[in-house]
Amino acid sequence: MTDRSRRAVLATAGSAVAAITVAGCLGDDGDGLYEDDDAESADAMGNATSADLASLEADESAVEATALPIADPSLPLSYEPEVLREETISGGVPKDGIPSIDEPTFQPATGADSRMDDGDPVFGVEIDGEARAYPQSILVYHEIVNDDIGGESVAITYCPLTGTAMGFYRNDVEFGVSGNLVNSNLIMYDREDDSRWPQMLGTAIDGPLEGASLEEFRIHWVPWERWLEAHPDSEVLTEDTGFARDYGSDPYGAYNPRTRYYEPESEPMFQPLDEDDRHPPKRMTLGARPPEGPLAFDLEVVAEAGLVALELNDRGETNVTTGEAQGGGDAVAQFIAVYEDRLDTVHLYRGDGDPYAHEDGAIVDGDGESHAPGEVPLESVYAYDAMWFAWMGFYPNSIVVD
Amino acid sequence: MTAPTADPTLIDGVRDRASQTLRATRVVVGRLDGLAVAVVTAFGYLLAYLWMTDHLQFRSGTGLSWFVVADPTSRLFDRRGPFSFEPIAVLEFGVGTLLVSPVDLALGLTLAVLVGLNLAFATLAAVQPASCGFGAGAGFGAAVPALLSGSVCCAPMLILILGIQASGTLLTVLPWLLPVGVTLLLASLVYVAGMIDLTAATRTKTERSRR
Numbered sequence: 001m002t003d004r005s006r007r008a009v010l011a012t013a014g015s016a017v018a019a020i021t022v023a024g025c026l027g028d029d030g031d032g033l034y035e036d037d038d039a040e041s042a043d044a045m046g047n048a049t050s051a052d053l054a055s056l057e058a059d060e061s062a063v064e065a066t067a068l069p070i071a072d073p074s075l076p077l078s079y080e081p082e083v084l085r086e087e088t089i090s091g092g093v094p095k096d097g098i099p100s101i102d103e104p105t106f107q108p109a110t111g112a113d114s115r116m117d118d119g120d121p122v123f124g125v126e127i128d129g130e131a132r133a134y135p136q137s138i139l140v141y142h143e144i145v146n147d148d149i150g151g152e153s154v155a156i157t158y159c160p161l162t163g164t165a166m167g168f169y170r171n172d173v174e175f176g177v178s179g180n181l182v183n184s185n186l187i188m189y190d191r192e193d194d195s196r197w198p199q200m201l202g203t204a205i206d207g208p209l210e211g212a213s214l215e216e217f218r219i220h221w222v223p224w225e226r227w228l229e230a231h232p233d234s235e236v237l238t239e240d241t242g243f244a245r246d247y248g249s250d251p252y253g254a255y256n257p258r259t260r261y262y263e264p265e266s267e268p269m270f271q272p273l274d275e276d277d278r279h280p281p282k283r284m285t286l287g288a289r290p291p292e293g294p295l296a297f298d299l300e301v302v303a304e305a306g307l308v309a310l311e312l313n314d315r316g317e318t319n320v321t322t323g324e325a326q327g328g329g330d331a332v333a334q335f336i337a338v339y340e341d342r343l344d345t346v347h348l349y350r351g352d353g354d355p356y357a358h359e360d361g362a363i364v365d366g367d368g369e370s371h372a373p374g375e376v377p378l379e380s381v382y383a384y385d386a387m388w389f390a391w392m393g394f395y396p397n398s399i400v401v402d
Numbered sequence: 403m404t405a406p407t408a409d410p411t412l413i414d415g416v417r418d419r420a421s422q423t424l425r426a427t428r429v430v431v432g433r434l435d436g437l438a439v440a441v442v443t444a445f446g447y448l449l450a451y452l453w454m455t456d457h458l459q460f461r462s463g464t465g466l467s468w469f470v471v472a473d474p475t476s477r478l479f480d481r482r483g484p485f486s487f488e489p490i491a492v493l494e495f496g497v498g499t500l501l502v503s504p505v506d507l508a509l510g511l512t513l514a515v516l517v518g519l520n521l522a523f524a525t526l527a528a529v530q531p532a533s534c535g536f537g538a539g540a541g542f543g544a545a546v547p548a549l550l551s552g553s554v555c556c557a558p559m560l561i562l563i564l565g566i567q568a569s570g571t572l573l574t575v576l577p578w579l580l581p582v583g584v585t586l587l588l589a590s591l592v593y594v595a596g597m598i599d600l601t602a603a604t605r606t607k608t609e610r611s612r613r
Contacts, residue, residue, distance in 0.1 A: 097482045244471050244489040246499040249459045
């Protein structure tokens with residue numbers, strides 16, 4: 001569906017970036033990130049200002065009236081909401097046919113070890129010192145947990161068809177599963193006013209809050225063994241969900257090891273919004289959508305190198321380095337992806353122009369100071385793991401770092 | 403203005419076919435071979451139905467326990483899909499688990515009985531001479547729609563297992579497969595029952611019981 005009529009909703013911050021045509025492993029669409037040809041300027045390191053952004057316009061009175069925390073500005077999209085609504089399909093279940101967990105119960109992580117295998121994936125969250133793990137085997141049946149962690153009212157969400165686990169702040173408003181999909185992705189609804197929120201976009205495409213974006217936080221996919229080792233004092237969601245389900249059996253396949261629907265080479269169940277065959281459909285990718293344009297880092301490449309840096313300059317060129325971020329030069333934006341072995345996860349930072357290097361599992365800055373991969377003193381860039389087809393379907397002009 | 407009245411001929415015809423179908427069914431299940439085919443087929447189909455719809459799973463080490471949700475009667479009719487309803491209990495039986503959704507179970511049982519009866523008709527038609535009241539056409543007529551219709555419940559699961567990409571058309575059709583399947587199974591049963599010479603079939607059975 002590459003000839004689909006798409007139009008950027010947000011202007012990108014770097015005009016140079018918008019004209020990128022690169023060879024090799026980087027994105028090669030060259031027709032503008034977030035599909036916008038009228039990119040504007042950015043500051044020295046590509047930090048977009050609100051003036052640069054032609055945001056989606058959410059209804060101001062609806063934004064004021066809602067209890068939901070709304071992000072300002074809205075997140076960038078590659079398709080207009082109208083197009084996304086047209087591409088919405090029924091997932092074969094009615095509204096709440098996949099029931100969210102609204103009264104979750106937890107047990108100490110050490111007590112849950114007997115029901116988990118070492119490699120079973122859990123979704124790990126840490127807010128204000130409180131750590132919780134949500135087994136994928138439970139969320140595959142519920143997709144949303146309306147929870148409170150560290151004093152924050154949050155929604156832990158997971159879409160099995162796109163392999164995406166994302167956290168949203170909700171301020172006591174509950175989210176539910178609408179039963180509809182777009183680009184195979186879960187469309188959530190809020191139980192305040194029934195706006196429709198595709199999970200991966202974090203932005204309403206229908207309802208009173210159309211165009212508004214939720215405030216997001218990172219959820220990490222972590223093998224159970226590593227989560228337990230890193231957070232022995234954390235809590236784990238129990239199978240006492242109030243619903244009769246066989247949590248020992250995943251209807252789509254298995255992750256430990258990956259089988260059936262989760263196999264990287266297997267086809268998506270539904271036609272994606274856009275197709276890109278550079279990678280197997282379900283290879284895991286770290287996707288981010290900073291103002292400079294959407295980015296897609298191959299997770300295995302970052303895990304192997306320990307650190308992968310992407311630099312964008314004002315001539316529309318990109319430079320990728322592995323093992324170190326060189327700093328300096330004429331970069332207008334720099335993104336540094338670092339692998340954390342402890343949790344088998346990747347963190348994404350916005351570089352500050354200084355050099356960083358990966359040494360013995362740690363990140364060493366220009367002053368020779370060593371930092372844990374999850375605690376590098378740089379601005380964190382929100383990113384999440386997703387199946388390749390799903391990310392490229394929603395953000396077809398991503399700069400691909402593979 | 404008088405209210406429209408139903409055609410008495412049509413009503414009589416439907417009544418006759420229903421009666422013929424019931425009598426033919428009684429004859430078939432009254433025979434040991436017919437009953438055996440119907441029961442074995444229905445049981446096998448029900449197991450397959452429950453497995454393909456993810457209600458029944460087999461795996462080792464599941465223990466022996468069961469769990470019933472709070473207020474099960476109020477949740478019986480909570481829909482999970484076009485023809486799928488909320489399970490109210492989970493039963494672990496050592497080598498697997500069974501999700502107990504009474505409405506889904508009733509739907510599966512209905513399909514299973516219809517498939518079993520259709521195959522019982524088909525089997526008897528294939529093994530019995532025409533003089534017993536069963537024609538070869540009856541067997542063919544019953545077997546094809548029974549097998550096709552009986553598999554409709556499995557379509558969504560087959561999409562997953564085979565990794566087939568679901569088109570918009572397929573998604574539109576899926577919710578209709580089950581009612582269409584039931585209708586076809588009923589139609590084929592009525593059709594085949596109408597082809598059976600009940601007098602001959604009953605006489606053959608009586609003569610055999612005398613010997």
